[in-house]
Amino acid sequence: MSDSVNIHRYLLAVSAFIAFSLLSTLTTAAEARHGIAMHGQLKYPSDFQYFDYVNPEAPKGGSLREASIGTFDSLNPFIIKGTVADGTSLLYDTLLSRALDEPFSLYGLLAEQLRVADDRSWIEFDLRPEARFSDGQPVTAQDVVFTFETLLEKGSPFFKSYYAGISDIQALSERSVRFEFGSSLNRELPLIVGEIPILPAHYWAGRDFAAPSLDIPVGSGPYTISQLDPGRSLTYERRRDYWAADLPVNRGRYNFDQRQFDYYRDGTVALEAFKAGEYDFRSENASKAWATGYTGAPFDDGRIRKEEIAHSNPRGMQGFIMNTRRPLFSDKRVREALANAFDFEWTNRNLFYGAYTRSNSYFSNSEMAATELPSPDELRILEPVRDQVPPEVFTQVYQAPSTDGSGRNRQQLRTALHLLQQAGWTLKNGKLVNAEGKPFHFEILLVQKEFERVVSPFIRNLERLGISADIRIVDVSQYINRLRQFDFDMVVYGFGQSSSPGNEQRDYWSSEAAKTPGSRNLIGIQDPAVDYLVEQLITAPDREQLVLRARALDRVLQWNHYVIPHYHISAWRIAYWNKFEHPKVSPTYDLGLDTWWMKP
Structure with a gap:
């Protein structure tokens, strides 16, 4: 064998060794962390x-x-x-x-x-x-x-x-x-x-992952399913052989031997079942029920406890969501007009016992909410899309339409009618019609019958504008399927936010998600400016920039009037039968139900 061949092989070997060493060095140079x-x-x-x-x-046991x-x-x-x-x-x-x-x-x-x-x-x-x-x-x-x-x-x-x-x-x-x-x-x-x-x-292996199944799956978590009544009830049993029970991240958690979920046809029936002792714990999201429904002997004698536990979670945005894939809602002026027909102040006073705060931001209850005019640092983020976003983004602080709460919101309805006329709609014989004479009509899809009382006053205000809207209440399965296929005009929906928003924003607002059935971009937003700001938020290098970029995105979403904002509350409203205890210190960003335990 010639010396040149030996040298060539030697050089190849050395090169391979150096490449492997460099990769190993890069890997090992990163310090191991907990x-x-x-x-x-x-x-x-x-x-x-x-x-x-x-x-x-915390003791283990109980259900x-x-x-x-x-x-x-x-x-x-x-x-x-x-x-x-x-x-x-x-x-x-x-x-x-x-x-x-x-x-x-x-x-x-x-x-x-x-x-x-x-x-x-x-x-x-x-x-x-x-x-x-x-x-x-x-x-x-x-x-x-x-x-x-x-x-x-x-x-x-x-x-x-x-x-x-x-x-x-x-x-x-x-x-x-x-x-x-x-x-x-x-x-x-x-x-x-x-x-x-x-x-x-x-x-x-050998199973169809893409098909729904009621086969009890294998997992590595703290519970497995011990009882299953399809569609009605299931019970999770704490694994006595759970491998991670004593890890620092799990100590003091997963204390109940069983976690049981029973299914009810609606919230009214479920509340009565709770008061009858059919189940133990309830988180309440209806202000009327919280104000008037939690009464009776079990509350008077202390067998059931009520608590409001404050938290620091961003509350995101809940509202009437308009499907902009529908031509009816494609015009921003129409969407803004409809927002004037929702009288939050009257609703809060008469239906919610004054319990709620109006949501004006997609990052409500957090430092990421755009509540002031943009700062110079935020303007630098917005400048590349200046010509693609509503001019109000730079000149005004968004506030949802408000009233005096009397129920006589004539000024707001006049504003709405003016916007609708600008968008090409005309009021004829008490009916709002477009240039072709087609009336303004849409359907509000609901899954909770209890929400009908919130929607009905909104519909009455729409009728004053010549708009007809119907309520359609469907079961959970049909509701989920229709949302997945974007088969609706308007729904009540919420976009939850974490204290550190990131990649999930693509699923909420991106153009790609708007075209993907099953995404959470129910609104159907397809806007290059929004896409740009979503990517800016995701790539924020530090907390300061994350906050600034979230505010910039917030402004653009606000001024496009994609939703009719609802309301929020910054506390957990819970009730439970007085056989449980929980730590004195509550987690900042969660209720922490898995840290509770059964009283001895």
């Missing part, structure tokens, strides 16, 4: 024993029974088909577990430790060797790879949007997995991949 924060530092050190909002000595409304026909929450049962998150563990007293910080659960690039272009997880699924099989890196590949290929469209930035997933060994990201600008991606429930590849 957790990761979206912005800033972690609150809890690597040797923490439990979260501040739990009782580490917690809750109510659900409607029915269910599936135990697979990851697909678009079927109506999934409540509580399925109890079946699964995630790589990381969220601290409920930090804006967005995660600590190791399935993952014993993690390593992340300084620019967050990749992250690696080392799985705990003791991690087990409920059938005794170990949780491996291949299960992690299988989970993400399956969700992206066969799961709900939400996953394709939410995890669009993942460029590669590799199992480095049996217990180590690496995620590569197509861009280092999306700083949230390393965190949100840590929050997805990990599925067992061996269980799903």
